[in-house]
Amino acid sequence: MEPKYSRRHNALNVYYVYVFWMLFTEPFGMCASEEKQIYEPKLMPSINEVVHFENDSYIVTCDGVGARVRWFSPQNTWVDPINRGTNVHVEEKNFESALIFASITLEDKGNWTCEAEDNPQRIGFNMIVYKPISFLDPQNVQSVKENDDAVINCLVTGDPEPTITYYYNGQPLNIDSKKYRSLADGLLIKNVSKSDSGEYTCKAFQISSALSNVEEKTIRLNIQHKPILPVRRESADIQYGYVKGSASLACEAEAQPPATFRWYRNNKHLDPEHYQITSGEHISILQIHLNSSKEFGDYVCEANNSLGTLKRNILLINGTKPNAPLHITLRGVNSNTFDLDVGAKKIGPRDPMDITGYRFEIVSTEEHRNNGGKWMNARVVLKDFTDGVTYLINNLSPNTTYLIRVASKNPAGLSDWMGPKEFRTYEKAGLGTDNPSMGIRATSQNIVMNLIHLLILYIAWN
Structure with a gap:
C-alpha cells in the first residue's frame, strides 16, 4: 500500500505540470486565435452603384486590412495584376489593390467584386455605363x-x-x-x-x-x-439725276444661290469694263456720269441663277439739282458736339425734288492740312431732312478745330457744297458742365455765400 504522503506528492506533481502547460501554451493559443480572425475588405469610394458615360475614367481601391486581395470582373474573371497595359487593370501596394478604368466602355458594365485571402465573402459595386448623345x-x-x-x-x-x-x-x-x-x-x-x-x-x-x-x-x-424682288427694297423702278451730275441706279434681287447681275441699255449689254458697275450678293449698282440728256431713259437689270431670271426696268428721269444749304451756323458747342443750323426749312408746296437730307463732311484742320487740302479722309455724317431742326455732330475731340462742309440731297443727287466753315470744340471739363457760363454762375454763387457767412459772423461778434 502506497504511503499517503507519496500520493499527495504525485498529485501535486500532476497539478504543477498542468499549470505549467497552461501558462506555456496560452500565448500560442491566443496567437492562433488572432491569426484565424477574418476581416472584411473595404472599398474606397464605398459606393454600391456608380454611373458613368463611355470614355470616362474611374478608380476604386480595395483594402484587405492586412490580407492580400483580388479583383473579379462581372464575368467572374480574375483581373491579373500583371496585365497593366489593358484598359481595365489592377495596381497593388501592400495590402491595397486599385482597380483602374482608363476609358470606360459599354462592356465594363456589371458587378465588380473584391475578395480577400481566406475570406470567400466578396465586396463590390455595380458599374452602370451610358453611351452619351452623339450627332x-x-x-x-x-x-x-x-x-x-x-x-x-x-x-x-x-x-x-x-x-x-x-x-x-x-x-x-x-x-x-x-x-x-x-x-x-x-x-x-x-x-x-x-x-x-x-x-x-x-x-x-x-x-x-x-x-x-x-x-x-x-x-x-x-x-x-x-x-425675286425683296419684300422691302430701297431701290425704285423710277430714279432721278441731273445733267453734269451722276446717278447710281440700284437693282436688288433675292436669290438662292445668289444671282449674277447684267445691265442693258437699248438692248445692248453694258460691259463692266466700260461702265462702273458694282455687284454684291443681292444688289448691283450702275454708276452713270450724266454728261448730256441722252443718258436719261430706260435701263434693264437682269438677275439670273440656275433656277430662273428676274428682269427689272429702271427709268432714269432728268430731275432737278438741289439747292445748296443756305448757311452753316453754330448754335451750340461743348467738348465733343457741334449743334449746326443749315436752314432746314420747308418752302412752298411739296415737290418730288424736295430736299430729303444733308451730307456733312467733317475733318480737323490739322488733318486737312496734312492731306494737302483734300477731303478724302473726312468723316461723313448723313442726316434726314426735318423741317426747322438743327443737327448734332457728336463724337468730336475736345479743344480741336474742325472744318465742316454740307451739301443738300434730293432724289436727283447732291447739291454744291456750302462751306467749309471752321469751328472749335471746348476743353473737356473735369466735373460738371462743359458750358463756361455755368462755371461763371457757380463762381458768383460761391462769392455771394461767402459774403453772407462773413456778415453773419460780423453780427454775432458785435
Whole structure:
C-alpha cells in the first residue's frame, strides 16, 4: 500500500505540470486565435452603384486590412495584376489593390467584386455605363429647292436612346401637323417654300433614374429659289439725276444661290469694263456720269441663277439739282458736339425734288492740312431732312478745330457744297458742365455765400 504522503506528492506533481502547460501554451493559443480572425475588405469610394458615360475614367481601391486581395470582373474573371497595359487593370501596394478604368466602355458594365485571402465573402459595386448623345451627321448647312420635300438630317445615338424634339428659329415645332413629320434620321418638311428657310434645332434628351443629359445641334436650311424682288427694297423702278451730275441706279434681287447681275441699255449689254458697275450678293449698282440728256431713259437689270431670271426696268428721269444749304451756323458747342443750323426749312408746296437730307463732311484742320487740302479722309455724317431742326455732330475731340462742309440731297443727287466753315470744340471739363457760363454762375454763387457767412459772423461778434 502506497504511503499517503507519496500520493499527495504525485498529485501535486500532476497539478504543477498542468499549470505549467497552461501558462506555456496560452500565448500560442491566443496567437492562433488572432491569426484565424477574418476581416472584411473595404472599398474606397464605398459606393454600391456608380454611373458613368463611355470614355470616362474611374478608380476604386480595395483594402484587405492586412490580407492580400483580388479583383473579379462581372464575368467572374480574375483581373491579373500583371496585365497593366489593358484598359481595365489592377495596381497593388501592400495590402491595397486599385482597380483602374482608363476609358470606360459599354462592356465594363456589371458587378465588380473584391475578395480577400481566406475570406470567400466578396465586396463590390455595380458599374452602370451610358453611351452619351452623339450627332453622327456633321453637316450644319443644308439646301433644298423650293417646292421639294426637305429632310433636316439629325441622326442621334446614345444609350439610353435619346428623345428628340425640334425647334424652328427658337420656337418648338408641332410635329403632328401635316407640314412636319419625325423620321428615324431627321425631320421631314413637306413642300418647302422660301418662308421655311432658317435655323432648325435638333435637341436630344437622355433621362433615367440615374442621370439626365441634353445636347443640341442647329442646322441652317437654305431654300433655293429663283431671283425675286425683296419684300422691302430701297431701290425704285423710277430714279432721278441731273445733267453734269451722276446717278447710281440700284437693282436688288433675292436669290438662292445668289444671282449674277447684267445691265442693258437699248438692248445692248453694258460691259463692266466700260461702265462702273458694282455687284454684291443681292444688289448691283450702275454708276452713270450724266454728261448730256441722252443718258436719261430706260435701263434693264437682269438677275439670273440656275433656277430662273428676274428682269427689272429702271427709268432714269432728268430731275432737278438741289439747292445748296443756305448757311452753316453754330448754335451750340461743348467738348465733343457741334449743334449746326443749315436752314432746314420747308418752302412752298411739296415737290418730288424736295430736299430729303444733308451730307456733312467733317475733318480737323490739322488733318486737312496734312492731306494737302483734300477731303478724302473726312468723316461723313448723313442726316434726314426735318423741317426747322438743327443737327448734332457728336463724337468730336475736345479743344480741336474742325472744318465742316454740307451739301443738300434730293432724289436727283447732291447739291454744291456750302462751306467749309471752321469751328472749335471746348476743353473737356473735369466735373460738371462743359458750358463756361455755368462755371461763371457757380463762381458768383460761391462769392455771394461767402459774403453772407462773413456778415453773419460780423453780427454775432458785435
